[in-house]
Amino acid sequence: MDFDDFHWHDSGLKSIHIDRSNPGYNDSIVLEIEWCDIGVGRLIFQEVYKAKFDLNFGIIAQESILDAYSTRDDDELHLLTSTFEIHDLTCYVINTNSTSGQLKIYAKNFTTGTK
Template sequence: MDFNEIEWHDCVLRNIYIDRSNPGYQDIVKLSITTPDSKKLSITFEDVYHADLNLNFNVIAEETIRSAEINYSSDALKTIKEKWRQLSAEVSTLKQFEITTNSTNSTITVYALKCHIDHDDDLANA
């Protein structure tokens, strides 16, 4: 499954996990979501170069997703790429993944080289 194949609207954001247990080699942001048809998915962003988590809290409601998109040429992405190019990093395929929520009007922006989707049920049976 691909990022753009997910019907993002009204998915429930269940969890955000950041793994930097091996910095520079394993920089991961993982989201767990439940789709409106009750499928549990893990979205894993690998080779993360930057993340902006503009999160609002204290709303008593499930955090649902309004929209999600991949940006390939935004000004923010260009700025991140330029920063890392100055450090000789290969970031030509870096993408900007942006998720906006309904319940708290939060924005999760991840700048990563890779993204893959797993069914949580499949992971439990592996």
Template sequence: MKFEEYLWHNSEIKNIEIDRTNPGKSDTVLFEISVENKGPLKLIFEDVYWVSLNMNLGVEAPEYIDYAFIEVESVDVLDLYKRWNGLIEEIELHCYVIKTISTSSLMKIIAKNFTVV
């Protein structure tokens, strides 16, 4: 399935984990999500090159997703390619964006791909 085909709206983010136990070879970001009427799932971003977690914490409310999508022609991806001075130009990267309702948090992950389990 494509990223946008999942029903992210009103799904609850239960946990976020960044795994760099094998840095540069297997950098991942894992979201544990509870999807309404479907139960728990794990959204795993694989071969991650950049993460921005602009989160508003301290709010006593579950962290529900408002929307999630792949940002086409992402300025963040173009900026990342520029910072790497041509070393990763041949790698196809995507900018995944997740915006939450409860805290108006904005998360961006630049990665090669994602898996849902």
């Protein structure tokens, strides 16, 4: 499934796991999401080159997702691809609803999985 085709709005962001146990060879980020339409699942971003998380805490509310999209038109993405000559890199953006946060994950691909 294409990243942009998921039912993002009002789905819940349950957890974020960063795996750097084998740095440079297997850098991945796993998001556990409670989808509005299909239940709990995972997004596994593989070959991650950079991540920027602007998250807010201290608010007593489930963190829901406002929207999400993938893009190849991002300043940071262009800098990464030109500086390090990385090809096939995509910027995945997730905007949160409850706390007005944002996640940007710069990765080569992603897969889905179940909990």
